[in-house]
Amino acid sequence: MAFWSKPGALWWREITRFRRQRSRLLGALLQPLVFWLLLGAGLKASFRPAGLAPGVSYVRYFYAGVLVLVLLFTAIFSTISVVEDRRQGYLQGVLVAPIGRGLVVLAQAAGATTLAMAEGVIFLLLGPLAGISPGPWQAAWALVVMAVLAFTLSSVGLAIAWRIESTQGFHTVMNLILIPLWLLSGAFFPAAGTPLWLRWAMRLDPLSWGMSALQRLLLAPALATPGWSELLRETVVAALFAALAFAAAVASAHRSPVGAP
């Protein structure tokens, strides 16, 4: 019996459930798409952030931010199902099975990451419509960064989901934590030209490093120097944040109260 067989079963369940919920698939993709079109078009004329490279329109700048928003929404939908699993009693069955909680969390995060990536890739394929067409190297690297970000977001979601009793509670915490994380990540506006305190807050945001890397990669043809060394540093820091978020999710699962649902 292969070692991945047990977490594999949990992963397979996440994917199967998702396939049977078409509305989830569409919702996670369409909502950011609408954001992008409306905000991108609306802000294009009136809003020109400092620090934006010349020749990069706001619609293009915002593209990477929306890509991360797609990942964020999918990850959130997946982690909400963990709250439901706990409430409905399904998770009790997993917790008495011969599989450690760390592996359960890994499988959940992997499932959420897979789904987020599927949606992210669909959105990436829409890129050429906005004049985003990265070269093969940039595209491959972008996929890696997207996976790291999706894993981070899933882990943060799981860390919350394992401790929270209701989906309403999850929505509240999500609005207080995950959405600000996204706003501060540089998705909306670049760090350059912002006040010092905000720049520091953005630096400490686990998403900002990956976001910055994505912007470098996806706007690459427009930028003269993609800055390979910065790219590498940003990817490594993003990966460290992912590891940290995952550790937090595992710790949360171990402390989770397993009372009556």
Added chain:
Amino acid sequence: MVESDTTTQAATEESTHTRQTPGTEEPALKAQHLCFDYGRRLALIDVGFTVRRSELFAFLGPNGSGKSTLFRLLSTLVPLQVGRVTMLGHNLETEAFALRRKLGVVFQHPSIDNQLTVAENLLYHGRLYGLSANELKSKAAGMLELFELGGRAGELASTLSGGLARRLELAKALLHGPELLLLDEPTTGLDPAARRDFLAHLERLRSTQQVTVVLTTHHTDEAERCDRVAVLDRGRLVAVATPAELKSQVGGEVLVLAASDAALLQHKIKLEFRVPAVAVDGTVRIEHPRAHELVTRLMESLGGQIEGISLGKPTLEDAFVHLTGHRLSVGRGGGEQG
């Protein structure tokens, strides 16, 4: 007084039994001095018992008696606080992982996934327990046949009726071939016919596959069908015995009188008839070897205050009242938290 006497008696019987069969077979489950504290209240107070191999064993008690806490402890869902449990030769505290492979667990709340089909639920569960693909295929087919679910294999679990969904829970819990099956109020939400059907499945399992079955219940008719019953009340184990033994502790016949003022009626009966009468939840109960002889006399002298009268051989419900001083069915229907 009665409580402690019965506990001691039960404990003595236990030890006699183990002494009579030295070394022949270790018990399936042995728990000693279990205590569990939720912070605000004690859910279990010094609970100890032994379950023999392939025994059908029930914990009987109302909501809040501690039986769900006991179930959570035994199923490895919550860690042991005080006490010691040996199950199937494993120490619950140190070998929980090895133990889990040998346990089948059925929860009060459904643990099947409604968005998966019946067959997918089984396959998924089997993989979670580390069964190989070939093993899993034949075992899942066997379970579908045993529980007469074969015709529904490809349908979503959400389409199953309550009774069938419970059968799927049982099929899932048995898929990996557990030696001990733990069930928490397994027949909750089932109609009487589906309950009988479910229990018949348990009895068959026990006799054909030598599976030890431990369940919690607040239905006396379920406990009645078990080999032995442990009576739990407010976190304490008040008796462990066969249903027949429990009932024999009640004196002879049981007379239950319904009255608008039970306390007053009890008082009058005690004064006038000099028989032990107890007021329990709006009724007056008389346990007496020749209770039937009292009926006419009671109706003649106190008929105005008696709204209803019933006479019967002791039931497990009577035994529960006898042991604890209150009825089992009071406060039923709320969420089980204990």
